[in-house]
Each structure stands twice: as structure tokens, then as C-alpha cells.
Amino acid sequence: MNWSIILVGFVFLMSCQSQKKETNTPIASSETAEQVVQPSSKKTILFFGNSITAGYKLDLSEAFPALIQERLDSLGLGYRTVNAGLSGETTASGNSRVEWVMKNPMDIFVLELGANDGLRGISTAETEKNLSSIIEKVKQKYPTCKIILAGMMIPPNMGQEYADSFQQIYPALAEKYQIPLIPFLLEGVAGDPALNLEDGIHPTPEGHQILAENVWQVLVTIL
Structure with a gap:
């Protein structure tokens, strides 16, 4: 893995967190978390993460x-996705925000947080405590909700x-809560200049296609 490329990207990502205006809205997709739920036979998959998810x-x-929504639709599966990604999110801020995004019922919760914690050392x-708290909050409010944890890695610049x-x-x-684990969300994308934006850390559209496959x-396995 080309860590020099990733390290440059990490510095850029840190600077992004101070920006007040982002290209993406915090929550958006086929449906948004703040909308009042209408009666529907479709189940909800909520993606909760940072700028990678966003x-x-x-x-x-x-x-x-x-x-993922496109693939679900192509297979005729009755699910709708909600993108609850927010650029600059840490596990601490995610732990505070998760109660707001849980206002609407959900059936699958994909948790992608931690990279920004690693950038800050x-x-x-x-980090583990915050992720654990998020998982427990989801399990407490929606006991039947399936949780998937997206794993992350960082370069050894912090040692x-x-x-x-x-x-x-x-x-x-994943072992503690007996939940499915995506070993490394950025597998096949991290460190490849062709699959990342100029910052070296945020995936291109082609990179996101690989993330979707991961x-x-x-x-x-749980649909």
C-alpha cells in the first residue's frame, strides 16, 4: 500500500473537517432520516458514517x-437505503448523533466510523468505547435490527x-456483539491513485463501486 499517498490524503481530510460547507448534505439518498416514515412494505438499511459513506x-x-440501492432494486429486493454519512464525523460525534438518526425505524444498520479518530491519534x-456505545444504542432501541461493522485501517504514521x-x-x-464485519472497507481502493480523488483518501466513483462490492x-448474507 502506498502510505505516502494515504498520508497526504489524511492531512487533507483533517483540513476538510474545518469547512462549514460540504458538497454533500449530511443525510440524503433515496429517503432521508428526518422524513416522517410513511407506511411501506420496504425494509430500511441505514448507512451511518463519515465522508466515505457520504x-x-x-x-x-x-x-x-x-x-447498493441500485443492486437491491435490480434484484427486486424490498429494501430502501438511507445515507446518513457526515463528513468529518468521529466516533464521539457519531455517538452523539446516532440517537437523532434513529428516530425512524430501521432493519439493517451499517456502521462506518473511526478513520477520523485515527487521524487525530x-x-x-x-474509539472502541464510542463504537460500542453506538452499537448498544441501536440494539436497545431496535432489538431486531441487524448491525454490520465496517472495519478500517490506518497507516503507521502514529506508530x-x-x-x-x-x-x-x-x-x-464484531466478536463481542456477534455482528458481521467488513474486514477493511477500503480494500482494493486505499493507496491506488486511480481510485481516489486528488487528496489521496476519498474514493472516486470507480472506487465507490469497489466499496459497494466490499x-x-x-x-x-443477512438480507
């Missing part, structure tokens, strides 16, 4: 949650020990 600087139709214990500890957060939580391989 499809930073892309049209929302190009982000992987929308690509936040304690891995704190190899920190990077290794960070990587282990996700399989540990998600689908796990999602299809």
Missing part, C-alpha cells in the same frame, strides 16, 4: 450506499503499535 465531492448517486480505547491497536478494534467488537459481500 461520498465526499461526488454526486450522492455515485456513493456506495446508492450503488485519539486513544483506541476511546506501528497504534496502527495495530486501531485495526484490532473492529474484529474485537459491503455487498457481507450485506447479502
Whole structure:
């Protein structure tokens, strides 16, 4: 993996967090989390994450949650996706925001957070605690909701020990809560200049197609 490319991208991502205006709205897709739920036979898949889920600087139709929706529709499966990605989100801010996005019922919850914690060198214990809290809040409010955890990795710029500890957060939580794990959401995309924007960290539309496949391989097992 070309860590030099990723490190440049990480610096850019940190600067993005201070911007007040983003290309993407915090929550959008075929349906939005703030809408009043209308009677429907379709089940809801909510993607909760940061700028990767939001499809930073892309049209929302190009982000992987929308690509998942296209596949669901093509197969005639009765699901609707909700993109609850927010650029700059950390696990701490996500832990505060998740109660708001849970106002509407959901059947599958895909959790993609932690990368911004790694950029800031936040304690891995704190990151794990926040992710655990999010999972428990979802399970408490919607006991039958299926949760999928998207794993993340970071380069060793914070030290190899920190990077290794960070990587282990996700399989540990997946085992603790007995939930499906996407081992590394950016598998096949991270470090490839052709599949990332100029910042080196946010996937291009082509990159999101690979992300959608990474998600689908796990999602299809619980549909």
C-alpha cells in the first residue's frame, strides 16, 4: 500500500473537517432520516458514517450506499437505503448523533466510523468505547435490527503499535456483539491513485463501486 499517498490524503481530510460547507448534505439518498416514515412494505438499511459513506465531492448517486440501492432494486429486493454519512464525523460525534438518526425505524444498520479518530491519534480505547456505545444504542432501541461493522485501517504514521491497536478494534467488537464485519472497507481502493480523488483518501466513483462490492459481500448474507 502506498502510505505516502494515504498520508497526504489524511492531512487533507483533517483540513476538510474545518469547512462549514460540504458538497454533500449530511443525510440524503433515496429517503432521508428526518422524513416522517410513511407506511411501506420496504425494509430500511441505514448507512451511518463519515465522508466515505457520504461520498465526499461526488454526486450522492455515485456513493456506495446508492450503488447498493441500485443492486437491491435490480434484484427486486424490498429494501430502501438511507445515507446518513457526515463528513468529518468521529466516533464521539457519531455517538452523539446516532440517537437523532434513529428516530425512524430501521432493519439493517451499517456502521462506518473511526478513520477520523485515527487521524487525530485519539486513544483506541476511546474509539472502541464510542463504537460500542453506538452499537448498544441501536440494539436497545431496535432489538431486531441487524448491525454490520465496517472495519478500517490506518497507516503507521502514529506508530506501528497504534496502527495495530486501531485495526484490532473492529474484529474485537464484531466478536463481542456477534455482528458481521467488513474486514477493511477500503480494500482494493486505499493507496491506488486511480481510485481516489486528488487528496489521496476519498474514493472516486470507480472506487465507490469497489466499496459497494466490499459491503455487498457481507450485506447479502443477512438480507
